[in-house]
Amino acid sequence: MEKSKFDLNSIIGFLLIGGILIWMLYLNKPSEEEILAEEAKIEAAAEALAEANKAKESTTLTEATEQMAIAPNDSVAMLQLSSKLGSFAYSGTTAGTTVVENDVLYLEVSNKGGYITEARLKNFSTYDSIPVYLIKDGNASFNLKFTSENRTLNTRDLYFEPSLSQNGQNQVLTMRLKTAADKYIEYRYELIPGQYMTNFGIRSQGLDGILDTSAPLEIDWKLKGYRHAKSISYENRYTRLTYEYEGDKHSKLDPTGEDEETEKDVSWMNFRQHFFSSMILTDDPFKEVKFSSVDLVEDEEIDTVYTKHYGAKMLLAPKGGALAYNMNMYYGPTDYKIFQEYDRNLDEAMPLGWGIFGVINKFVIIPLFGFLTKYLSAGIAIIVMTILIKLLLSFVQYKQYLAQAKMKVLKPEIDAIKAKFEGNKMKIQQETMKLQNIAGASPLKGCLPAILQIPVFYALFTFFPTAIDLRQKSFLWADDLSSYDTILELPFNIPFYGDHVSLFPILASLAIFYYMTMTMGQSMQAQQQPGMPNMKILMYLSPLFMLVFFNNYASGLSLYYFISNLITIGIMLVIKNVILDEEKIKAQIQVKKAKPKKQNKFQKKMANMMEQAEQQQKTGKKK
Incomplete structure (x- = not known):
């Protein structure tokens, strides 16, 4: 067999060809103006879809693009948008937030994702006189992961349409992620005067054939707890994830290091931050929840912003091919008296001691x-x-x-x-x-x-x-x-x-x-x-x-x-x-001492044991 030889000329030729290709790619790369123009096309496509949907609810993606200056077959932006969203491209709401509040709680809900991006307690402040925020500046997220038209979608990436109304004295905010006017996923927030507990619901309407309920539906809730106290190590000692599962069982994750646990039939969970709590409660227990907790505090000397990083991935069980969950969200103080008002065993979310110690408290x-x-x-x-x-x-x-x-x-x-x-x-x-x-x-x-x-x-x-x-x-x-x-x-x-x-x-x-x-x-x-x-x-x-x-x-x-x-x-x-x-x-x-003393059985047994031990000691010495 002829041995292969090292051909230096071939190697040099390949290097030259490679260099030429790289140089050509560099010369033909899009300019910054072209990149901005392409991004503008994407935004124009989204805005045109929104305008088309407002004008005619039955407008399809193709009809919507006809109203734009750019034809669909020339619009890379249109293809990217429609392939990503599918039927949910109907929802053309732009970025923004909606405020919903009562006399004790202030919430801001984002159109993008439909979840709470700011939660402030009006009657509390931190050790350095700053208002107590449980959610602010991206420390929390709430995402519904679902499958539609063979695509895996996340609500955190999609835009909801807000609608604010009154239910008696209660303030109600509905956030709808639409495929059509009567086809949507809805988040519903209802604030009651004087209450930290918010009524919250998730439901789907008219999404048969669009929402794939045979695939897993999962809520992913994450929160990094803000520091609120003078001593972060002391506060962190009482900052802990607790939850109720399988009826009336209660458990918690380790307050130090990293910990995770998976439980079934979870009825509530508390991302506790010592004196403050962020909770989700559900009337129909979540089929399965994977909890996680990461301790972010190293020691007292380091000026740490956050105490714990909590996570909960909740597996949902649709009924009749549709989503229907009645829940509550609680953003407020970790207060035994308040927890007792709801008759949901929420006192178990507080470290009051087990057994007789908890009873005394x-x-x-x-x-x-x-x-x-x-x-x-x-x-x-x-x-x-x-x-x-x-x-x-x-x-x-x-x-x-x-x-x-x-x-x-x-x-x-x-x-x-x-x-x-x-x-x-x-x-x-x-x-x-x-x-x-x-x-x-x-x-x-x-x-x-x-x-x-x-x-x-x-x-x-x-x-x-x-x-x-x-x-x-x-x-x-x-x-x-x-x-x-x-x-x-x-x-x-x-x-x-x-x-x-x-x-x-x-x-x-x-x-x-x-x-x-x-x-x-x-x-x-x-x-x-x-x-x-x-x-x-x-x-x-x-x-x-x-x-x-x-x-x-x-x-x-x-x-x-x-x-x-x-x-x-x-x-x-x-x-x-x-x-x-x-x-x-x-x-x-x-x-x-003068009176004869009767020994009880225990005292007699102890005396006999002592005498036997003494006798054995004497016997051992004789040997």
């Missing part, structure tokens, strides 16, 4: 605080509510301190047991438990009352960050109880702490430290078992945690903990110095 904390704020300022209402809660829990605290007082009285005898059986940890534990059982004192009895307070503690921990009644309400040096208070701005940022100093967390930390010193300092060593870590560390860790991590939390929450611990300290001092008498407690213990 819904039926105790929220109604109580709502009642108090009718007559008092937000700061005073927090103080009064704290006093009422602490008084209700004072009996529990009495039991807790009584158990601690008993342990303090028993400390000398426990120390004697430790000295007597030094080196025998099992015997020390056995004798200590026996003494505590006889005296009716136990560390567990001091822990149980504290455990009973945890549900209230956690319920309040979830209540304050979600209480919109605290937003932009001032108290003392705090100008916004829903955000951190500041007494000093730092020229640098401390990791986990921030670039400022908040006073309420400092006061709360001092109060917690004093309270723990008073309640744990004397009794802790009595409860300390051999081999256990020194629990005094808790006296330092808890105040330190409060000081560092609450520096960026809502000042209303720190105010609550400060007042709560002050009241607790006062209650404990009254119990110690007025109600309880340690000498009397000591005498009562001696009386109990």
Whole structure:
């Protein structure tokens, strides 16, 4: 076989030919004037179609082009327009927006796409006094993707015809994407006075044979949440996508990183932005929805415009070959009282806590605080509510301190047991438990009352960050109880702490430290078992945690903990110095020790286990 040879002349020839072709293409490229002229033809084609449709509703694309100066067979613009739109080329509405509003909500709806391009809440402003916009400057889109005449079309690319009217006191805006006067896809917006909830509907009319209902129909809703609060990391912590599906099930996407989920039979979804919500609700659940959430916040130091990028792709199920969905859109505050008015389980869109914690918030904390704020300022209402809660829990605290007082009285005898059986940890534990059982004192009895307070503690921990009644309400040096208070701005940022100093967390930390010193300092060593870590560390860790991590939390929450611990300290001092008498407690213990004490089944079982363990320990030593 003859070997192929490298032909340098052939290579040079190909390069020259290629260069000549490129040069010819460059010489024959359209000028800027020709490009603008071609774009003008496209616009002229669209305008001519619109004029033709207004003059005669039955005018076809061919008839419409006859009214233009350019013949159809010479118009590239006409071919591009008709091939893209098909029957929907009938809708010749030009760009523009229509305003629809009531006394609390302002909306602008674009002719192109027919969706809301601006949503402003009239009664709210951001931390820097700018009106609260949930939608503005292209941060949201709403697109219906459908198939018509073997073409996949997106409503975001098409022009709707607006019509504004009144339905009683309600303002109604219909947006129609037409193929003819009586053939269209319609978006209907209806605003009710004083309501953030908007009636919204999607339906098709007379599109048999034009709208392909056998192909997937999908709504694609996207929104990037604007920053509204002073601390973007704190706001972002409570910015989350939540939804209801399969009847009364509720779920949410991860608030950090990227997350997505696909659910069936979705009845509502909330693109929550901490104190504000953008929601879609439907009477007929969406067949399937693919949710997505992307966290856009890196850290507190970066001046970020957006918090989250949300997405929801809703699969529709046409009925009888037509679209018919009755829905609602909600653009407004994340307010429990407002959500409750609609009886749609919308309170599940708020982080009020699960189980017993949510129950306490819904039926105790929220109604109580709502009642108090009718007559008092937000700061005073927090103080009064704290006093009422602490008084209700004072009996529990009495039991807790009584158990601690008993342990303090028993400390000398426990120390004697430790000295007597030094080196025998099992015997020390056995004798200590026996003494505590006889005296009716136990560390567990001091822990149980504290455990009973945890549900209230956690319920309040979830209540304050979600209480919109605290937003932009001032108290003392705090100008916004829903955000951190500041007494000093730092020229640098401390990791986990921030670039400022908040006073309420400092006061709360001092109060917690004093309270723990008073309640744990004397009794802790009595409860300390051999081999256990020194629990005094808790006296330092808890105040330190409060000081560092609450520096960026809502000042209303720190105010609550400060007042709560002050009241607790006062209650404990009254119990110690007025109600309880340690000498009397000591005498009562001696009386109990003199009486035969019956053990319950649990105590007997524990005693037997301790004796068996001691016996095994002795046997092991003999071997």
